[in-house]
Amino acid sequence: GALVYQYPRRTICKSGTSMRMECQAVGFQATSVAWYRQSPQKTFELIALSTVNSAIKYEQNFTQEKFPISHPNLSFSSMTVLNAYLEDRGLYLCGAGLGGRPDTQYFGPGTRLLVL
Amino acid sequence: AQSVTQPDARVTVSEGASLQLRCKYSYSGTPYLFWYVQYPRQGLQLLLKYYSGDPVVQGVNGFEAEFSKSNSSFHLRKASVHWSDSAVYFCVLKYNNAGAKLTFGGGTRLTVRP
Numbered sequence: 155g156a157l158v159y160q161y162p163r164r165t166i167c168k169s170g171t172s173m174r175m176e177c178q179a180v181g182f183q184a185t186s187v188a189w190y191r192q193s194p195q196k197t198f199e200l201i202a203l204s205t206v207n208s209a210i211k212y213e214q215n216f217t218q219e220k221f222p223i224s225h226p227n228l229s230f231s232s233m234t235v236l237n238a239y240l241e242d243r244g245l246y247l248c249g250a251g252l253g254g255r256p257d258t259q260y261f262g263p264g265t266r267l268l269v270l
Numbered sequence: 271a272q273s274v275t276q277p278d279a280r281v282t283v284s285e286g287a288s289l290q291l292r293c294k295y296s297y298s299g300t301p302y303l304f305w306y307v308q309y310p311r312q313g314l315q316l317l318l319k320y321y322s323g324d325p326v327v328q329g330v331n332g333f334e335a336e337f338s339k340s341n342s343s344f345h346l347r348k349a350s351v352h353w354s355d356s357a358v359y360f361c362v363l364k365y366n367n368a369g370a371k372l373t374f375g376g377g378t379r380l381t382v383r384p
Binding site: 160 | 374
């Protein structure tokens, strides 16, 4: 089946510092990679979406300056949270799309970010 | 704009009872609909998906969902729940097949009493 790994699973950083998280699709080439955030007691918000042959598209309230993403190939993506503050804490999920109809997102276990 | 509403934030049932988790969506076109489950301290796992055809779709672990265009709904059902089904369930809408933006409902926290 489709597997998506994320690293690290959990991380703590000091307020104002930055941290990088990675996403790896195993056994398939993702046609799209999306990063989502689940803040405490909330649902999932899309941060940005990267599809084959297209530029990375950020959702409103999220910017490349704050959440730079690297998507060098169809199996790997990384995202950095720059200058993390309390409101950035939460679970960050990477979803990789297999293509087809419907194009289904398969998610990694997430990176849980705590900000002190 | 598209949206997903899960009217029940929390549902509690006894083990062995039947279950229905409600989901209503708002979208004028043909939706792609999914149910995902989030177990404690884990990411999201796909339960089932619907695009076209038979409005009743079967998923993993005995779950099924029924699409209703007239009611704009995609309710999740299970005939007999197990304590291990306790988790948060998300109804998700995708408004086209290109790209991957998903619109999530608020989630329903299911507690199954032993």
